[in-house]
Amino acid sequence: MSTLPDSFPAFRIHGETGDGWRAGIEEVGLDELSPGEVVIRAQWSSVNYKDALAGTGAGRILRKTPLIGGIDVSGTVVSSESPDFAPGDAVLVTGCGQSETRDGGYAGFVRAEAASVIPLPRGLDLREAMILGTAGFTAALALLRMERLGQNPGQGPIVVTGASGGVGMLGIDILTRAGYEAHAITGKLEHLDFLTALGARQVISRDKLYWGQRPLEPAHWAGALDGVGGEMLDGLTRVIQPRGNIASYGMAGGTELHTTVMPFILRAVSLVGISASTAPRADREAVWSLLAGPWRPAHLTAIATREVTLDQLPGVFSDMLDGRAFGRTLVRLPG
Structure with missing residues (x-):
């Protein structure tokens, strides 16, 4: 853990305050994140309609605040208390309470419960996994x-x-x-x-x-x-x-x-x-195996129409809620 930074950027949602809905980029530390056995250096996420609802308050997605947004994330393990994962493993997490009851993927690092972490299947890279995402x-x-x-x-x-x-x-x-x-x-x-x-x-x-x-x-x-x-x-x-x-x-x-x-x-x-979001692990593993194999989409590159950073998320949310979005938007993370 000594190699991890003291803080890192994250898109954090505070919800309704006296000044209205508040969400934006903040510096957070690992000890502020939801508990979990696996720490992931985040590389990619994506923007789903659910993310736009959560990030703007247009829908009741978050069940508590504050939380870091982003229901999807992919990256590499930097530390693990679970024997199923080791530093350097490429992994992904979709759903499983992220940006609902747990801190999500819009951050430099993510701490996840081992039961929600899926090894990146052979046949996909970390970016492609987030074109797919939820x-x-x-x-x-x-x-x-x-x-x-x-x-x-x-x-x-x-x-x-x-x-x-x-x-x-x-x-x-x-x-x-x-x-x-x-x-x-x-x-x-x-x-x-x-x-x-x-x-x-x-x-x-x-x-x-x-x-x-x-x-x-x-x-x-x-x-x-x-x-x-x-x-x-x-x-x-x-x-x-x-x-x-x-x-x-x-x-x-x-x-x-x-x-x-x-x-x-x-x-x-x-x-x-x-x-x-609540699919059992056996189904998660089966689906990701299919997505990396016989069901792997042939047009991932064309479907990924936009790539943004954390500070551009509010504009993406607005486009999505106003019906102006097209294709999949990827989020390049600062991890």
């Missing part, structure tokens, strides 16, 4: 759980909603690599060519969707990855083929769900909830 992990976890319920490429195409977002883009790429035909629904048709280049065989304007009003409508897709929720998810339940699966991981379009039991008892459609 977004790629979510998409791959969704497909893994769908396949456990019998989903397979032979059933037909899988549609991805919110396709211009990070999870959507990576989901299209992952599905294509896994042998599926991917379709995309987006409200940003200016990205049609990009989504097609990622592998989407069909791109559909969100504004031109018409689901019909009956409990069951003609089936269009064998499954869906949905990060929109609300009316989008309502409609999807009516148009998925028998024994298909809908993986629900987001609620950008609303939290309410108005449907009937008909799709579930007559078509045996399954609605699968995806909680990336």
Whole structure:
């Protein structure tokens, strides 16, 4: 521990104060961080929608303050009280309470619980792991759980909603690599060519969707990855083929769900909830092995459209919340 600096920069969120929401770069020491057995010299993180909500106070993400933001991080171990990790090991952490109940990855160093640390799988470098981050992990976890319920490429195409977002883009790429035909629904048709280049065989304007009003409508897709929720998810339940699966991981379009039991008892459609932050370790290891191997996206470089430092985070958050963000934003950390 003697080789570690006395302090290092971190993007720390204090939450609501007398002067309003307060968050910004501060110098912090290792002894100020949440407890954990593994100390990581942080190199890369990413910006997820959840990070923008937490960093601006636009969403109730933090369950206590102050906390360092950033739900993702990758780097190298500098010290470990766990026999599973040694100095110099390349590792990553996604979710697991970071920037919710624990200090997160927007810092020069991170202290993590050993149970949350994943060895960097062969086939990915630290930067690529954060292009994927929680977004790629979510998409791959969704497909893994769908396949456990019998989903397979032979059933037909899988549609991805919110396709211009990070999870959507990576989901299209992952599905294509896994042998599926991917379709995309987006409200940003200016990205049609990009989504097609990622592998989407069909791109559909969100504004031109018409689901019909009956409990069951003609089936269009064998499954869906949905990060929109609300009316989008309502409609999807009516148009998925028998024994298909809908993986629900987001609620950008609303939290309410108005449907009937008909799709579930007559078509045996399954609605699968995806909680990336709380996924068990066995699933984490399985997903990262797939992401580094057979499901490794083919377009990581193109999807990483922006690279920033800690001091640029507030502007990135604003862009993301205002719908101006595109692709994945990487954060180069001062570790």
